[in-house]
Amino acid sequence: xxxxxxxxxxxxxxxxxxxxxxxxxxxxxxxxxxxxxxxxxxxxxxxxxxxxxxxxxxxxxxxxxxxxxxxxxxxxxxxxxxxxxxxxxxxxxxxxxxxxxxxxxxxxxxxxxxxxxxxxxxxxxxxxxxxxxxxxxxxxxxxxxxxxxxxxxxxxxxxxxxxxxxxxxxxxxxxxxxxxxxxxxxxxxxxxxxxxxxxxxxxxxxxxxxxxxxxxxxxxxxxxxxxxxxxxxxxxxxxxxxxxxxxxxxxxxxxxxxxxxxxxxxxxxxxxxxxxxxxxxxxxxxxxxxxxxxxxxxxxxxxxxxxxxxxxxxxxxxxxxxxxxxxxxxxxxxxxxxxxxxxxxxxxxxxxxxxxxxxxxxxxxxxxxxxxxxxxxxxxxxxxxxxxxxxxxxxxxxxxxxxxxxxxxxxxxxxxxxxxxxxxxxxxxxxxxxxxxxxxxxxxxxxxxxxxxxxxxxxxxxxxxxxxxxxxxxxxxxxxxxxxxxxxxxxxxxxxxxxxxxxxxxxxxxxxxxxxxxxxxxxxxxxxxxxxxxxxxxxxxxxxxxxxxxxxxxxxxxxxxxxxx
Amino acid sequence: xxxxxxxxxxxxxxxxxxxxxxxxxxxxxxxxxxxxxxxxxxxxxxxxxxxxxxxxxxxxxxxxxxxxxxxxxxxxxxxxxxxxxxxxxxxxxxxxxxxxxxxxxxxxxxxxxxxxx
Numbered sequence: 001x002x003x004x005x006x007x008x009x010x011x012x013x014x015x016x017x018x019x020x021x022x023x024x025x026x027x028x029x030x031x032x033x034x035x036x037x038x039x040x041x042x043x044x045x046x047x048x049x050x051x052x053x054x055x056x057x058x059x060x061x062x063x064x065x066x067x068x069x070x071x072x073x074x075x076x077x078x079x080x081x082x083x084x085x086x087x088x089x090x091x092x093x094x095x096x097x098x099x100x101x102x103x104x105x106x107x108x109x110x111x112x113x114x115x116x117x118x119x120x121x122x123x124x125x126x127x128x129x130x131x132x133x134x135x136x137x138x139x140x141x142x143x144x145x146x147x148x149x150x151x152x153x154x155x156x157x158x159x160x161x162x163x164x165x166x167x168x169x170x171x172x173x174x175x176x177x178x179x180x181x182x183x184x185x186x187x188x189x190x191x192x193x194x195x196x197x198x199x200x201x202x203x204x205x206x207x208x209x210x211x212x213x214x215x216x217x218x219x220x221x222x223x224x225x226x227x228x229x230x231x232x233x234x235x236x237x238x239x240x241x242x243x244x245x246x247x248x249x250x251x252x253x254x255x256x257x258x259x260x261x262x263x264x265x266x267x268x269x270x271x272x273x274x275x276x277x278x279x280x281x282x283x284x285x286x287x288x289x290x291x292x293x294x295x296x297x298x299x300x301x302x303x304x305x306x307x308x309x310x311x312x313x314x315x316x317x318x319x320x321x322x323x324x325x326x327x328x329x330x331x332x333x334x335x336x337x338x339x340x341x342x343x344x345x346x347x348x349x350x351x352x353x354x355x356x357x358x359x360x361x362x363x364x365x366x367x368x369x370x371x372x373x374x375x376x377x378x379x380x381x382x383x384x385x386x387x388x389x390x391x392x393x394x395x396x397x398x399x400x401x402x403x404x405x406x407x408x409x410x411x412x413x414x415x416x417x418x419x420x421x422x423x424x425x426x427x428x429x430x431x432x433x434x435x436x437x438x439x440x441x442x443x444x445x446x447x448x449x450x451x452x453x454x455x456x457x458x459x460x461x462x463x464x465x466x467x468x469x470x471x472x473x474x475x476x477x478x479x480x481x482x483x484x485x486x487x488x489x490x491x492x493x494x495x496x497x498x499x500x501x502x503x504x505x506x507x508x509x510x511x512x513x514x515x516x517x518x519x520x521x522x523x524x525x526x527x528x529x530x531x532x533x534x535x536x537x538x539x540x541x542x543x544x545x546x547x548x549x550x551x552x553x554x555x556x557x558x559x560x561x562x563x564x565x
Numbered sequence: 566x567x568x569x570x571x572x573x574x575x576x577x578x579x580x581x582x583x584x585x586x587x588x589x590x591x592x593x594x595x596x597x598x599x600x601x602x603x604x605x606x607x608x609x610x611x612x613x614x615x616x617x618x619x620x621x622x623x624x625x626x627x628x629x630x631x632x633x634x635x636x637x638x639x640x641x642x643x644x645x646x647x648x649x650x651x652x653x654x655x656x657x658x659x660x661x662x663x664x665x666x667x668x669x670x671x672x673x674x675x676x677x678x679x680x681x682x
Contacts, residue, residue, distance in 0.1 A: 436587075519659060
């Protein structure tokens with residue numbers, strides 16, 4: 001009875017599988033051959049009788065290269081063969097000889113070599129007999145399918161484990177990601193906000209955020225970390241925290257990005273960077289200031305078409321000491337901005353074509369209300385990619401729509417109207433052009449400027465000037481038509497209060513109070529007793545500017561905060 | 566309907582017009598009625614009590630200009646009291662205070678206005 005010294009359990013590859021390595025993730029892999037292969041190197045292990053053999057048994061491990069001709073030779077002959085009769089001088093053959101193997105018994109099932117029984121010399125020091133070999137062959141015939149089944153089970157278990165680990169990682173990345181996404185949308189009267197975040201299976205590092213800032217302003221962030229999985233999620237979390245901290249301290253989007261870049265440079269793993277757009281919306285005036293660190297440009301739908309909101313800047317975390325251009329735009333009622341991540345425009349269709357910017361721009365062009373823009377984009381995207389699409393990257397969309405005003409129609413956007421960069425809007429509102437409508441502006445004005453702590457005389461002076469400007473707008477610009485509105489915006493800088501009063505200019509380009517009132521002339525009947533409005537404004541505040549544009553006259557009143565009281 | 570603005574005669578040939586609320590263009594008829602009422606008393610001086618006037622705008626100024634022109638035609642003195650600092654300033658800006666003497670309160674107004682002979 002020959003001693004079975006060891007069982008070499010291995011799975012020989014089909015030749016065409018030799019190049020692929022789908023088992024690379026299997027935990028606790030057996031000793032691997034040099035080159036990637038599905039082939040598992042042999043594992044020698046003891047499989048002798050239950051009782052210890054009477055003689056000490058040597059064990060050896062032999063690694064076969066998957067393309068060793070020995071393997072195909074053994075698969076081909078499929079019967080026990082003495083090692084010294086193998087007509088090959090391959091590394092595997094030499095290894096068998098060096099290990100002192102006399103007889104190898106290929107375990108072949110379904111034409112596939114799944115293992116070897118390798119036997120040392122007979123203890124009698126005679127050659128293995130024909131009977132011995134037949135016995136071994138019988139054993140191999142029965143053992144091979146069982147070994148194959150065991151291998152399959154083990155492979156499957158390993159695959160399950162690998163899948164679980166990947167799933168676990170995905171889950172962790174998703175958890176981090178979701179932790180930092182806003183739980184709810186801010187509620188802004190007069191605005192509709194919508195956001196959509198759709199992670200790819202392997203989370204791509206997209207993020208967005210809304211930040212409540214002083215004076216009722218809203219910070220809007222959209223960004224994308226240039227990596228995937230847990231590392232990207234961690235960088236995203238860091239960026240998120242830095243932006244939150246900096247936005248609370250700094251008033252300008254460009255400064256926020258500049259500081260964030262400086263801080264991220266220190267923490268960023270190599271080859272990673274973050275694209276990010278940061279915008280500050282003043283909901284009262286519709287003013288949107290923004291800066292961009294290499295993120296896809298947002299689209300703004302205006303009456304004249306869709307425009308890109310451009311501002312230049314490098315992605316965060318690449319180079320130190322970067323400056324970020326800052327731009328601004330005033331969102332008019334009915335206008336909408338769409339912020340997006342590249343997961344949309346870089347999505348591939350059925351024929352590998354990209355979704356692309358023009359297609360997204362066209363979707364923005366069509367006026368929609370409420371949250372429909374994002375729905376429209378997603379619907380179109382799903383039509384484009386077709387069913388069963390495996391999403392390649394995260395998709396993030398944030399839409400910011402200013403609801404149409406209560407007026408029948410608001411004048412065309414007056415793009416020349418822009419407040420100083422450091423102005424904060426304290427109030428913005430409209431009054432109907434009814435008799436006495438200007439009186440309604442005064443309590444709102446008083447409340448708006450209350451925090452500024454102006455002396456009473458300055459407050460009164462401003463109130464009278466605003467009242468006069470509003471009355472002019474009602475009676476002249478809007479011809480006292482109650483269906484038309486006068487819009488009042490109250491803003492402040494560190495040094496001045498600014499109030500703009502805009503009508504709808506149904507009287508055409510107008511010039512009221514052209515004549516400087518002269519009391520003597522009035523008393524003499526040479527001038528109308530009226531005509532004091534513009535004169536009072538000019539006398540009471542530090543500066544009065546008027547601006548005529550199609551669809552609206554605007555009067556700007558500037559009152560210095562340190563002016564004489 | 567009772568007149569919106571009452572008149573009083575605190576002293577011979579002095580009539581006080583008690584104005585109140587918003588003094589704006591739409592108070593024209595009420596102000597004219599009060600002055601007509603006052604003029605019937607043949608006063609030498611007309612004193613505007615502005616203590617209860619909350620708000621005055623350029624159209625209210627225009628009313629006062631019209632009233633001033635009329636009193637001047639009628640050969641009467643026009644004065645006022647009860648103005649806040651703000652409206653004092655507006656009277657100064659418009660030069661109304663060159664023609665309408667401003668007093669701090671009713672006694673000083675009534676005591677100092679000309680009452681004729």
